[in-house]
Amino acid sequence: MNPLVAKWLDKSRDELDEIYRNAGAGTIPSGDTRGTAIVTGSLFSKTLAAIARLFAWQGKIFDLFPPDxxxxxxxxxxxxxxxxxxxxxxxxxxxxxxxxxxIVIDYSKTSFFAKAIRDEIREVEPGVYLGKVWWGKTRVLDFALTRNVTP
Structure with a gap:
């Protein structure tokens, strides 16, 4: 796991929100990314992140982009x-x-099951993104995405 992401697992929701607010949008990721669910307010956040990664969600693939x-x-x-x-x-x-x-990840017109979900991500450092998950207008979860950075 990326060292910065590992630190985020110990942060409160308010601390993660502050990191998010201080980050710029950055570049849209390309290719395969590794996802980490961040469950704030739990003594077991690292365990929950590992379970979510193993059994539910591993990340996102951003390979489907036009040249611009x-x-x-x-x-x-x-x-x-x-x-x-x-x-x-x-x-x-x-x-x-x-x-x-x-950077908005919008499921409203592409997924029947996730149409109420909107993710937002910002690049905190090259190749490391902090994300927010919205269900309707309610924030429900934080997450991280990491990708390989090529020089």
């Missing part, structure tokens, strides 16, 4: 076999948290 890399589509990797399901549109827009630019 401004708008595109991604798929989520789920199940212990990293099967690719749950497509989302990806674009830049204002964050529901603070109105500043963010």
């Amino acid at each position: 890399r401004q708008n595109g589509i991604l798929v989520n990797k789920i199940t212990p076999f990293s099967l690719t399901f749950v497509v989302a549109k990806v674009y830049r827009d204002a964050s529901w948290m603070d109105g500043q630019e963010t």
Whole structure:
């Protein structure tokens, strides 16, 4: 696990929100990313993150972009076999948290099961993203994405 992401597992929701607010949108990830669910307020956050990664959600694949890399589509990797399901549109827009630019992962027009979900991510350091999950207009979860950075 990325060392920065490991530190986030011990942070409170307010601390994660502050990190998110202080980050710029950054670049839209490309390729395969590793996902980590962050369950705040739990003594077992590292265990819960490991269980979620093993059995439910492993990350996202951002390979489906046009040459301008401004708008595109991604798929989520789920199940212990990293099967690719749950497509989302990806674009830049204002964050529901603070109105500043963010990278939006929007399921409203691409997924029957996840149509009420909207993810937002910001690049905290090269290749490391902190994300917020919204169900409708209610924040439900934080997560991290990491990718390999090529020079």
